[in-house]
Amino acid sequence: MIIKRHKTKEIQIGNIKIGGNNPIAIQSMAKVPTKDYRKTVLQIKNLEKEGCSIVRVAVRDEEDAHAISQIKSAIRIPLVADIHFNWKLAVCAIKSGADKIRLNPGNIYKRQEIKEVVSAARDYSVPIRVGLNSGSIPKIFRYNIKLKPARKLVKAALDYIKLLEDLNFTDIVVSLKCSSVLDTVEAYREIAHRCNYPLHLGLTASGFSEAGKIKSAVAMGILLSQGIGDTLRVSLTDEPEEEVRIAKYILSSLGRGSFGPEIISCPACGRTEVDIEKIVNELQQKLSTLNRLSGGERLTRPVRMAVMGCVVNGPGEAEDADLAIAFGKKQGLLYKNSKPIRKVSSSEAVDELLKEWSKICTRS
Ligand code: SF4
Known part of the structure; x- marks a missing residue:
């Protein structure tokens, strides 16, 4: 069976490209406080060894944001700053050297604030991931009982994308994560037909190790087999290296990459x-x-x-x-x-x- 990939825009993230015909990039996330520079670097280096292509870190305050420049000098793979609630942290993370930022439309949504972030992202050539999550959908969609969960995510993502495009910003990556396999599949399938930005696949809160692995494999297997997905993270309540190992199994079982024997x-x-x-x-x-x-x-x-x-x-x-x-x-x-x-x-x-x-x- 030949898998025909959905055509998506190529986006540069630090020293790698995603989307287009580029290999599907494996991501994971550091699970220690970002301000703890030594522990974060150690975890990222282990992820690098395991074959992780892009790593994300949580940015909860200015100390985390400032730690990015130090972390960046010690690692090889691109670093994504995960931002919630506070747009100023996004600007700070960009200036500190983040290669991409993830914004949550559920908690950073004011036009003026987004404009400030876009301005910094443009100045530093940093792409923005529109990172929707079923647990934090913008209120206007969350309480709309007429919309199915997948539709809520897609509509919220399209609104945010439009906002970025109106600001002439198109270095965009999109993710629509749910804890339900079927909602995740439905949401990604729809967004893949509604825009050509690279899609970051994942489930949120997928569960403890075995359950999370199986749910992720099913959801991502369906989507990848339909040519949807340019990068992925297998979120597990487990060590981050395990996320990378499982992502490699998923990709290699679909012939989307070779990772050794x-x-x-x-x-x-x-x-x-x-x-x-x-x-x-x-x-x-x-x-x-x-x-x-x-x-x-x-x-x-x-x-x-x-x-x-x-x-x-x-x-x-x-x-x-x-x-x-x-x-x-x-x-x-x-x-x-x-x-x-x-x-x-x-x-x-x-x-x-x-x-x-x-x-x-x-x-x-
Ligand atoms: S390969 Fe042979 S031993 Fe293995 S499961 Fe099949 S029949 Fe049994």
Whole structure:
């Protein structure tokens, strides 16, 4: 299946571009007070290692806003300042070096205040994300019982976009986050047909780890498969690196990016005669260690490795994988490029796979 992306405007955010034909950028957010420079930088550096492309920080007061310049000097990826209620903080964050700002139309809505922010954003070539959230929709839409939740978000976003456009400002990114998967899908689908600004995908308050991952994967999977979305954040009540890991899984499962080795494994059943779960966990852990040892440089070569419990589906999966093992009793048959190359025992399977994987990675 070929996914045709919605055409969106290209927007520069610091040293990267989003929208147009640019890769879908993975975002996350620092989860420590921004004014705590050391902790914030440490968290962002870990996010960089994990493959995060853009990071957002909360700006709650002037101290946070001023910390941006110090943080920026220590990180490589673009930084977005998240602003609520106080337009002056947006101006301060821009002057402090933020690469993009997020404004919430639910709490910064006065024309004169927006005009001041736009003026600074234009002077410093900083784009603005119109960041709607179902928990803080502008009052005139929030209490309109005739409008469905998705319509409220879309109408509020279009109003705000019009306000920015009337000020001749079009460096805009849009997000419409709900905690409901169906409302999120409906809102993004509609806005994608109503404007050509890049869309930042996400759910809000998606929930604790497992639930949040599944809800995010379903919502973003639907939207991305329809070509909607230029950047995304998987919001989780979890460590920020996990948000990036899940975003990578979502994108790679839709063929929207390659983030290193992909492990395909069978779920195991009554035919399985080896401990598939143990083998796959060991493989995953060793790959993570190798990644860390490589100095945090991600091992980005997209190698597909299949670990299959028996010969029912093993040879078939091996045809589609760069490397595969189909297990029988205690030992397995190792495949490379669809061809069986040798038998390996279950205890040496992981190291044998890694040996072949490293040969593929070092091939020019
Ligand atoms: S590949 Fe074999 S062992 Fe694995 S789930 Fe399928 S039938 Fe069971």
